[in-house]
Each structure stands twice: as C-alpha cells, then as structure tokens.
Amino acid sequence: MRTCAESFQGLILRSMGRQHGDALLPRGMEITFCDQVFLIGSGLIWNLYFAVLALAFGFFLATGLALAKASPRAWLRKPAGGFIFLFRGSPLFIQFFFAYEALSLLPRTGVDIPLLVTTITLETQWLTRAWAGALIVLFFNTAAYSAEIFHGALKAIPRGDLEAADAYGLTGLARFRRVIWPTMLRLAWPSYTNEAIFLFHATALVYFSAFPAWQQMGDALYYARYFADQTFNPFVAYPIAAAYFVLLTLVLIGVFGYINRRLNRHLPRAARARIRFRPQYIR
Amino acid sequence: MFPFCTDPTVLPDWQWFACYLTTATHLAMYRSVLVVLLLMALAAPLALALGFLGALAMRSAFVPFRAVGTVYVSMVRGVPDIIFFLFVPLALDQAVEYVLHKIRCPDWSEPIRRGNDFVVCAQAKFPLSSSPAWIHDIWGFTLALIAFALVFGAFAANTLHGAMAAVPRAQTETAEAFGMSPAQAFRRVLLPQMWVYALPGLSNLWMILTKATPLLFLLGIQDIVYWARELGGQKTGLYAYPHPDWRVWYFLGVLCFYLTLTWVSQRAFDRLMVRMNHGQATFGGDALRKAAP
Amino acid sequence: MKKLTLSLASLALALSTTGVMAQQVVRMGSEGAYPPFNYINEANELVGFEIDLGNELCRRAELTCEWVINDWDTIIPNLVGGNYDTIMAGMNATESRAEVISFTQAYKRPDPSAYMALVGTDPSVIQSGVIAAQSNTVQSGMVADTEATLIEFPTPDETIAAVRSGVADAVLADRDFLLTYQRDSDEFEFLDTVMPPGQGVSMGTRQSDDELRATFNAAIDEMKADGSLNEMLVEWFGDETPLFE
Incomplete structure (x- = not known):
C-alpha cells in the first residue's frame, strides 16, 4: 500500500501529462483513498483552466455583444441577437458535440492559405483537442449568456446617470468607460456571478460528451469516473469531486462578492446594505 | 410501418427513408420527446414548491430551519448537476429499499451490506422484481424527476429568497400598520408582489432546466439524446437498415428541437412578464400605465 | 423443544425462500x-x-x-x-x-483484442502512434501500458469514427466487435491482435x-x-x- 505522500507526489500534477507524475494511473484494488483525493484534485486544474480563460475572454466579447444588441443599427443588432439566441437556446452538451464533429472534419494536413508570395499552412489538428476546441465553445457560450445579462443591465441604467454624464460634457468613449460600463457592471454583477458558477460547473461536461481525453489527462469528473469504474463504487469518487466543486464554488462566490463590494463602494451605506441585510420579521 | 417495407435492401431511396424513419426505434425516439416534455412539466412545479420551502427556511428566524435551508441551497448549488446525477439517484434508490427492508422484514438476521453487495429481502425490493417492466420504468422516471427537482429546487429557493427580499420594505410595513399579522402580511402583500421580481430569475431557471434535460440519459431514461446517439451511430450489416455515421444529422435535429423549445418558452415568459407588471410599482409597471389610454 | 421449533422455523424459512426463488x-x-x-x-x-x-x-x-x-x-x-x-x-x-x-x-x-486501422497504415503506430479506445475498458488499460498515445472516447462508435477521420491512427477493441465493421467496408484492416487478461x-x-x-x-x-x-x-x-x- 502506498502512502499518502507518494500518492500526492505521483498524482497531483498527473492531469498535465504522463511526464508530470506516474505514467500509469492506480488500478483496481490498489487504489487508496488518497489516490482518489489527489488525482481528482489534479483534474481540477483543467476545470480551472477552462473556467478562468473562458470567463476572461468571454467577458470582453460579452460587452461587445451587449452593446451590439443594444445598437440602433440593424446590421450590428441582428447578428449579435442571433449569436446569443443560438448559444443560449441549445444545450452545451450538443454544442460540444457539434464543435468536435466540425473541427475533426478539418483536413488533417492543415489548411493552405495562399499569400502573395508564399503559402502558409495553418495547423488545424490542435483544434480537435479539448484544451482548444472545448475552450472555444465555452468561450462563445459564456459570452452569449453574459451578453444577455449585460444587455439587460444596459437597459436598466438609470436615466439620471446618463443625464449627469451629459452635464459633465462626457461623450463617446469617455462616457462609456466612466459611466455606462461601470454602472452596467454594478447592475449585472449578481446575475453575472450566477453565470460564472454555471460556467464553472459546465467545465465538467468537457470530457464527458464529445472531446476525447489524451493520455488519461482529464478534468475532475473524468478521474472521478475513472475511479468509480475501477472500484465499482460510485459513493466515494463522486462525492469527492462534488466536495471539491462546492469548495471552489464558495471561493468563486467570495471573489465575486469582493468585486461586487468594490463596484458598489460609492453608494451610500444604506443602499449597499439593503440588498444583503433585512430584518426577519416576516416569516 | 408501410406495406412496402418488408425488404429494405431493394427499396428505392425515398421509400427506404420512409421505412427507415418509421422503424420502431424511430417511433420510440419521437415518443421520447414527450418524455422530455413530461419531465419538464412535472419537474418545474415540484422544483418551485421545493424552492418555496427552501426560501421560507432560509428566511426563518428559527436557526435549525435556516441552517437546513442554507446548507441545502449552497450544497446543491455548489455541485455540477452532472456529478449530482451520477450518484444521488442510486443512493436514493438504496435508501428507499433500506427503509422498506427495515419495515417489511424486521426479522431478517443477515446483514444488508455483505462485502460489496447491497442485499435486501425480496419484499423490500422497490419496485418488486416480479413487477412488470413498466413499473420499473415509472420508478426510474420518478427517481430522475426527484433528482431534477432537488437540483432545481435549490436554484429556485435562491431566486425566490432574493425576490422576497426585493419587495420594498414600505409595502410590508404599511400592511402591518393596517393591523395585519405577519402571516397575513406575507400572504396578502409580500407573496403577490414578489413574483414580478422572481420571474426573470425563474424564466432563466426554466431555460437552464430545458438545457439540462439532455443529461436524462445519464439517469437511465431513454431520452432524445440517447436515441440520437443510438440511432445516429454507424449501423453495420447486422441491421436491417445499415448506414454510415449519421450522428451529425440526428444531433442537428435535436438542436432544432431545443432551439424551438427555448424560443417558444421565451415568448411565453415575455407575455407573462407584461401581465405581471400590471399595477406594480416598478419601472415596467410605470411604462404600462403610461402606455394605457 | 426450543431447538426443534427453531429448526422448524428455519426449515420453513428455507422452504419459503426456495418458493420465492421458483x-x-x-x-x-x-x-x-x-x-x-x-x-x-x-x-x-x-x-x-x-x-x-x-x-x-x-x-x-x-x-x-x-x-x-x-x-x-x-x-x-x-x-x-x-x-x-x-x-x-x-x-x-x-x-x-x-x-x-x-x-x-x-x-x-x-477472444483476442485487435488493432484496426485504415488500409495501408504502418503497423509501427501500435507502439508510437495515437490509439483510440473506449474509456474504462480493458483495452484502454492495455494501451496505457504501451508507449503509444492513448485517446479515449465514451462510446465504441466514436473510436471507429476517430480512426476514419484521422484523429487516431488505430483503434484497439474486441476483435468480434471490430469484425462487423471490418467486413462491412474495405477501408479497414487489422494490424495486430493481443490477448486481453x-x-x-x-x-x-x-x-x-x-x-x-x-x-x-x-x-x-x-x-x-x-x-x-x-x-x-x-x-x-x-x-x-x-x-x-
């Protein structure tokens, strides 16, 4: 029986590849509880990778999409609306499937792009890998959801704020950066927190449906399934994965709560507190 | 299905497709759409009821209630639904049989857990193993329903809790000034008004519920995604209707199904929101009042 | 006396359980x-x-x-x-x-497991190529033991599709299962067979x-x-x- 320290050393970075830990995963009856805790924890690296990058990139695309959807120009509004509808209206599960199918149809040798003098061969193989393909799907997905939230917030910006901006002579980019954008964020933040939680949870779907795992590098759920299958007992591995997710979700809520307080710090104390605290005389 | 379907190998294209698309498995796939809709129709009110209880527990002044409500909501919200579905229904199933075993076979001397096995007496099997297959199917569906209701109940509880807190304090204060008891104030003033605040969140939740239904196949229900995978995969010469990998087309169909479903629900919620806004002291309500002649 | 009733009871229990069995x-x-x-x-x-x-x-x-x-x-x-x-x-x-x-x-x-690949594939991919297998099968464990790159799919169907699209060089699965695909078209051939445990x-x-x-x-x-x-x-x-x- 190996010790916990050995498990930790061999497995904690295993999800990054065989060269970063044991080449072979523990099998069958030799699996210890520590193996399960550390390998599933190692898989979380991928969940965090997908969640952090998709949210970071998606945030900017979402702002753009929300502005486009609120735009009076039809050629901006219509495509943005269509994009949002497509990604909000269909299950992520199916989006992953289509992305994988479409990306694996790209020619294996790469795409030749003729330039004036030379030809550049664009590699496409890496797109079928989860780290790229699934990230793109998650990025589009969260952009669509967040854009809808931002769009709602954009419409809810109090008229007084905009009038005040006008009175200060703010126009164009300055007006957007100093008044519209911060207010939009402040209003959208509680819903956006929810979206971030959902996206973080959605990362568990990556290796579950369409994208294959290479060299047994997968996310927390991939390893939880591996253990559930090796030990034939779903009541240890899945609760471990669930506990990790609860923990990280709490961290996420903490971080987003901190940002929320920063966004609202200019408000009078009573207005800030009102959302969170309320005497309990009605039951 | 059609009289000309007896030998598919000799049929011209259009007849081959007519026969292919009406095989018993395809009919089962069309029926599975109803299963998905039925699950949503049942899970939504159940989740709402559970969410209501959860929200009440979270607001309760009685600490144990508040603790139970808060723990339930934050636990379930913290776990991806897919992981929840992978072990909770199985645990639920065994819990039911364990309780039945304790009630129906009190004299049973052997242990229930024998090594890896979970063995209860024959009378405690739920459903009994002699029951016809459809009873097992209904039980499987019920387990899935409970799993969905538990997950979405937690999200609904959070939304409703927020909505109850969003009703302006002055409203309930006024109600109490009129001499209403807290219970009356809750029922007559807070409850009718909170829906307008809850609706955006609830409609969002409905959309998420819609898009979580592809996970039904994890719970052993033969839903539309199960059939799309099963029928779309390559069929070799062993089958009467051999074809290459057609999963793309099947999933395209499933995609259209879900897009239609969300589009219709979005329209319905938009209308409902307009009705809810009538007579409310909100921006939306003001707009409606101004628009009226 | 007590012993007798006890054994009678256990006999009745035995009878009733076999009765249930039937x-x-x-x-x-x-x-x-x-x-x-x-x-x-x-x-x-x-x-x-x-x-x-x-x-x-x-x-x-x-x-x-x-x-x-x-x-x-x-x-x-x-x-x-x-x-x-x-x-x-x-x-x-x-x-x-x-x-x-x-x-x-x-x-x-x-029955042996078999490596199946597109016709004309170099058999050296078994040691150095990309091998597809269904996740959580005996075969995925077997590929993990070799130097080849293992790529795992949730369903057996997808492993075949991966070989066809070129994502994987070959698939390792039960020979009986692969045979139906190999017989059906002339695009696949077997590279090697191995005995699973x-x-x-x-x-x-x-x-x-x-x-x-x-x-x-x-x-x-x-x-x-x-x-x-x-x-x-x-x-x-x-x-x-x-x-x-």
Missing part, C-alpha cells in the same frame, strides 16, 4: 449497444448472442427472466445495488471485476448470490455438453470463433 423473476442486465453480443434492432427489441443464450439458459433452468438495459458505466454498481441479478454484456471475467462481483464459467472463450466472457452475479450462480453454471454445463452453445457461437460469430470441446 416464482421470482430473475432480472438480467445488459448494455444493448454492443453488437453482436447485445444490441437493439430496428424493431426496438434487445437482441444478440447473449440475449439468445440468456433466454435459453433461463428456459433450461426453469426461471422466469426479464431483460433490463443499463448503461455500461454503471452496470456493476447497479448489480451490487440489487437493481438486477445478472450481467450479460460481453463482460470479460477479469481479476479486478472478480473482486467485486462473481462470475459463472465462461460462455465464450477469451481474463477468463473469457462470463455472466456476472452478486458475490452473495451463490444459488443463482450455481443454477446458471449447471445450465451452461448442459449447453456445453450437448453442443448447443457451440451452435449458437457459430451462428452469431461465424466459423472462425473458438469453440468449446
């Missing part, structure tokens, strides 16, 4: 997605070698049997959890599985269910003795399949 329905779990072992045909019926065999075994053992379809991933937890009583799903009796459930004797000889395809039962296992073992013995099992094997797997003497 009329009890035996629920048989299968996957329904692994032709030709078990699959769902166009008429939405569960068919295949194991379904024919299972029904015949039940007839000989005078049991009432009913089939239950269950996902491969949870097929063993659901057996030990008591949702059905046997597994017949092309399951190889490996040591690690035998730690958790008990197997009857094999009803199909261990295990005693052969067997029926899985709960470890505590000694009585049921003995019943089925006796029925399999009978079918081996009179040659009807061999007939069934040839009917579903062709002439090349290894038979029982």
Whole structure:
C-alpha cells in the first residue's frame, strides 16, 4: 500500500501529462483513498483552466455583444441577437458535440492559405483537442449568456446617470468607460456571478460528451469516473469531486462578492446594505 | 410501418427513408420527446414548491430551519448537476429499499451490506422484481424527476429568497400598520408582489432546466439524446437498415428541437412578464400605465 | 423443544425462500449497444448472442427472466445495488471485476483484442502512434501500458469514427466487435491482435448470490455438453470463433 505522500507526489500534477507524475494511473484494488483525493484534485486544474480563460475572454466579447444588441443599427443588432439566441437556446452538451464533429472534419494536413508570395499552412489538428476546441465553445457560450445579462443591465441604467454624464460634457468613449460600463457592471454583477458558477460547473461536461481525453489527462469528473469504474463504487469518487466543486464554488462566490463590494463602494451605506441585510420579521 | 417495407435492401431511396424513419426505434425516439416534455412539466412545479420551502427556511428566524435551508441551497448549488446525477439517484434508490427492508422484514438476521453487495429481502425490493417492466420504468422516471427537482429546487429557493427580499420594505410595513399579522402580511402583500421580481430569475431557471434535460440519459431514461446517439451511430450489416455515421444529422435535429423549445418558452415568459407588471410599482409597471389610454 | 421449533422455523424459512426463488423473476442486465453480443434492432427489441443464450439458459433452468438495459458505466454498481441479478454484456471475467462481483464459467472463450486501422497504415503506430479506445475498458488499460498515445472516447462508435477521420491512427477493441465493421467496408484492416487478461466472457452475479450462480453454471454445463452453445457461437460469430470441446 502506498502512502499518502507518494500518492500526492505521483498524482497531483498527473492531469498535465504522463511526464508530470506516474505514467500509469492506480488500478483496481490498489487504489487508496488518497489516490482518489489527489488525482481528482489534479483534474481540477483543467476545470480551472477552462473556467478562468473562458470567463476572461468571454467577458470582453460579452460587452461587445451587449452593446451590439443594444445598437440602433440593424446590421450590428441582428447578428449579435442571433449569436446569443443560438448559444443560449441549445444545450452545451450538443454544442460540444457539434464543435468536435466540425473541427475533426478539418483536413488533417492543415489548411493552405495562399499569400502573395508564399503559402502558409495553418495547423488545424490542435483544434480537435479539448484544451482548444472545448475552450472555444465555452468561450462563445459564456459570452452569449453574459451578453444577455449585460444587455439587460444596459437597459436598466438609470436615466439620471446618463443625464449627469451629459452635464459633465462626457461623450463617446469617455462616457462609456466612466459611466455606462461601470454602472452596467454594478447592475449585472449578481446575475453575472450566477453565470460564472454555471460556467464553472459546465467545465465538467468537457470530457464527458464529445472531446476525447489524451493520455488519461482529464478534468475532475473524468478521474472521478475513472475511479468509480475501477472500484465499482460510485459513493466515494463522486462525492469527492462534488466536495471539491462546492469548495471552489464558495471561493468563486467570495471573489465575486469582493468585486461586487468594490463596484458598489460609492453608494451610500444604506443602499449597499439593503440588498444583503433585512430584518426577519416576516416569516 | 408501410406495406412496402418488408425488404429494405431493394427499396428505392425515398421509400427506404420512409421505412427507415418509421422503424420502431424511430417511433420510440419521437415518443421520447414527450418524455422530455413530461419531465419538464412535472419537474418545474415540484422544483418551485421545493424552492418555496427552501426560501421560507432560509428566511426563518428559527436557526435549525435556516441552517437546513442554507446548507441545502449552497450544497446543491455548489455541485455540477452532472456529478449530482451520477450518484444521488442510486443512493436514493438504496435508501428507499433500506427503509422498506427495515419495515417489511424486521426479522431478517443477515446483514444488508455483505462485502460489496447491497442485499435486501425480496419484499423490500422497490419496485418488486416480479413487477412488470413498466413499473420499473415509472420508478426510474420518478427517481430522475426527484433528482431534477432537488437540483432545481435549490436554484429556485435562491431566486425566490432574493425576490422576497426585493419587495420594498414600505409595502410590508404599511400592511402591518393596517393591523395585519405577519402571516397575513406575507400572504396578502409580500407573496403577490414578489413574483414580478422572481420571474426573470425563474424564466432563466426554466431555460437552464430545458438545457439540462439532455443529461436524462445519464439517469437511465431513454431520452432524445440517447436515441440520437443510438440511432445516429454507424449501423453495420447486422441491421436491417445499415448506414454510415449519421450522428451529425440526428444531433442537428435535436438542436432544432431545443432551439424551438427555448424560443417558444421565451415568448411565453415575455407575455407573462407584461401581465405581471400590471399595477406594480416598478419601472415596467410605470411604462404600462403610461402606455394605457 | 426450543431447538426443534427453531429448526422448524428455519426449515420453513428455507422452504419459503426456495418458493420465492421458483416464482421470482430473475432480472438480467445488459448494455444493448454492443453488437453482436447485445444490441437493439430496428424493431426496438434487445437482441444478440447473449440475449439468445440468456433466454435459453433461463428456459433450461426453469426461471422466469426479464431483460433490463443499463448503461455500461454503471452496470456493476447497479448489480451490487440489487437493481438486477445478472450481467450479460460481453463482460470479460477479469481479476479486478472478480473482486467485486462473481462470475459463472465462461460462455465464450477469451477472444483476442485487435488493432484496426485504415488500409495501408504502418503497423509501427501500435507502439508510437495515437490509439483510440473506449474509456474504462480493458483495452484502454492495455494501451496505457504501451508507449503509444492513448485517446479515449465514451462510446465504441466514436473510436471507429476517430480512426476514419484521422484523429487516431488505430483503434484497439474486441476483435468480434471490430469484425462487423471490418467486413462491412474495405477501408479497414487489422494490424495486430493481443490477448486481453481474463477468463473469457462470463455472466456476472452478486458475490452473495451463490444459488443463482450455481443454477446458471449447471445450465451452461448442459449447453456445453450437448453442443448447443457451440451452435449458437457459430451462428452469431461465424466459423472462425473458438469453440468449446
């Protein structure tokens, strides 16, 4: 029986590849509880990778999409609306499937792009890998959801704020950066927190449906399934994965709560507190 | 299905497709759409009821209630639904049989857990193993329903809790000034008004519920995604209707199904929101009042 | 006196349990997605070698049997959890599985696993290429042991699709399963075969269910003795399949 320290050393970075830990995963009856805790924890690296990058990139695309959807120009509004509808209206599960199918149809040798003098061969193989393909799907997905939230917030910006901006002579980019954008964020933040939680949870779907795992590098759920299958007992591995997710979700809520307080710090104390605290005389 | 379907190998294209698309498995796939809709129709009110209880527990002044409500909501919200579905229904199933075993076979001397096995007496099997297959199917569906209701109940509880807190304090204060008891104030003033605040969140939740239904196949229900995978995969010469990998087309169909479903629900919620806004002291309500002649 | 009543009671209990056994329905779990072992045909019926065999075994053992379809991933937890009583799903009796459930004797000889690739593929990919396998199978473990790059898909279908699209160089799976694809078109060929661990395809039962296992073992013995099992094997797997003497 190996010790916990050995498990930790061999497995904690295993999800990054065989060269970063044991080449072979523990099998069958030799699996210890520590193996399960550390390998599933190692898989979380991928969940965090997908969640952090998709949210970071998606945030900017979402702002753009929300502005486009609120735009009076039809050629901006219509495509943005269509994009949002497509990604909000269909299950992520199916989006992953289509992305994988479409990306694996790209020619294996790469795409030749003729330039004036030379030809550049664009590699496409890496797109079928989860780290790229699934990230793109998650990025589009969260952009669509967040854009809808931002769009709602954009419409809810109090008229007084905009009038005040006008009175200060703010126009164009300055007006957007100093008044519209911060207010939009402040209003959208509680819903956006929810979206971030959902996206973080959605990362568990990556290796579950369409994208294959290479060299047994997968996310927390991939390893939880591996253990559930090796030990034939779903009541240890899945609760471990669930506990990790609860923990990280709490961290996420903490971080987003901190940002929320920063966004609202200019408000009078009573207005800030009102959302969170309320005497309990009605039951 | 059609009289000309007896030998598919000799049929011209259009007849081959007519026969292919009406095989018993395809009919089962069309029926599975109803299963998905039925699950949503049942899970939504159940989740709402559970969410209501959860929200009440979270607001309760009685600490144990508040603790139970808060723990339930934050636990379930913290776990991806897919992981929840992978072990909770199985645990639920065994819990039911364990309780039945304790009630129906009190004299049973052997242990229930024998090594890896979970063995209860024959009378405690739920459903009994002699029951016809459809009873097992209904039980499987019920387990899935409970799993969905538990997950979405937690999200609904959070939304409703927020909505109850969003009703302006002055409203309930006024109600109490009129001499209403807290219970009356809750029922007559807070409850009718909170829906307008809850609706955006609830409609969002409905959309998420819609898009979580592809996970039904994890719970052993033969839903539309199960059939799309099963029928779309390559069929070799062993089958009467051999074809290459057609999963793309099947999933395209499933995609259209879900897009239609969300589009219709979005329209319905938009209308409902307009009705809810009538007579409310909100921006939306003001707009409606101004628009009226 | 006390002793007598006790033994009488236990006799009555024994009688009643065997009585229950006789009329009890035996629920048989299968996957329904692994032709030709078990699959769902166009008429939405569960068919295949194991379904024919299972029904015949039940007839000989005078049991009432009913089939239950269950996902491969949870097929063993659901057996030990008591949702059905046997597994017949092309399951190889490996040591690690035998730690958790008990197997009857094999009803199909261990069949080699095979590497299948597009025609013209260099056999060296077995050691250095990208090999597809279904996740959580014996074969995925076998590829992990080699130097080749393992790529895992949730369903067997997708492994074949991956070879066709070029994402993987070859697929490792049961030869019997691959044969139906290889015979169907001329795009695939076998590169090599390897023997997986295990005693052969067997029926899985709960470890505590000694009585049921003995019943089925006796029925399999009978079918081996009179040659009807061999007939069934040839009917579903062709002439090349290894038979029982």
